Each structure stands twice: as structure tokens, then as C-alpha cells.
Amino acid sequence: MFRSILLLTTILFAVGSFAQEAQGQVSGSSPHSFISASELEWNPFEPEGFPLGARIAVVHGDPGREGEPYTVRVSIPGDYEIPPHWHSGDETLTVLSGTFLLAMGERRDEARLDAFRAGDVLFIPAEHPHFGGAKGPTLVQLHGIGPFTTTVIEPVAASAR
Numbered sequence: 001m002f003r004s005i006l007l008l009t010t011i012l013f014a015v016g017s018f019a020q021e022a023q024g025q026v027s028g029s030s031p032h033s034f035i036s037a038s039e040l041e042w043n044p045f046e047p048e049g050f051p052l053g054a055r056i057a058v059v060h061g062d063p064g065r066e067g068e069p070y071t072v073r074v075s076i077p078g079d080y081e082i083p084p085h086w087h088s089g090d091e092t093l094t095v096l097s098g099t100f101l102l103a104m105g106e107r108r109d110e111a112r113l114d115a116f117r118a119g120d121v122l123f124i125p126a127e128h129p130h131f132g133g134a135k136g137p138t139l140v141q142l143h144g145i146g147p148f149t150t151t152v153i154e155p156v157a158a159s160a161r
Contacts, residue, residue: 035059045074049085049155053077059141063148070148073141076100076134084108084131084153091144093122098138104130106153129153 045056054076061070084106095116103112106129
């Protein structure tokens, strides 16, 4: 019984502390920021060797700055093929909408692609080759520590650019 009361007291204290912290965020007394999806600024996402058509928006941070946490969203058109590539840092990818396709490896092999849907979260270690695509329009969110760089292993055909 004592453990239950202690656990309940601990939970209530944590919730109360969180609520006070959240009020500080809204009132501007802390360095937190809030952004509406409608405020995102979308730009073409066209690393050399990738097909045209994807777009990117920076949600938070500076993906190009060394050691800075960043969050970006990438809008991927349907039937888009992401070539085999790797990134210089770890990346955590969350599927926000659509169907994201992903497999590990240095050579594209459609048979190895797995489908991930809204709510699925993927962690890809630094310098770990992967490839993928989208089945229908898809929106993903990436988190990591900058700089966010992409090294293409096997570019798409020039006609796809």
C-alpha cells in the first residue's frame, strides 16, 4: 500500500512539474519555440543523384551546422525512388503520412523494401547505406545532430532528374 501511495505521489509531482514547465513555454519565459505546420517554408530537396520532386522544410535548428540538433520534414511524391546513400550522422525518421519504403544496403533491390506507415519510427545509424521510396505521397520527419549530409552511392538515372 505504501509503495502505491509513494508511486502516486511521485506521478502527481511529475505531472505538476510538467504543467508548470509547459505554462512557462507558452508565456515566453523559456527558450522553447512553437511552429504551425502552415508556417513551414518548403524548398526543393534535390541532392545530387536523387530524382527531382521531393521537398524539404526545416522545422527546428540548422541541419548544416556542426553539432546542432535539427528537425526537418521531407515531402516525397508518390512512386519516388530514393537511391542508395548514407548520412554522416545518426538519423531518426518518423513517418507522418503515406507509405515510406526502406531497406538497408548499397545496391537497390526492390524485393528487400519494407513498408512503413504513419506513426512508424526508424533509426538509421551514421554511414549506414540505405535506399527506399514512397508508395503514394508521403511525409516523413527526420531528427538528428548536424551537419545533415547525404552521400549517394548509386545515383538515379540522369533521365529521372
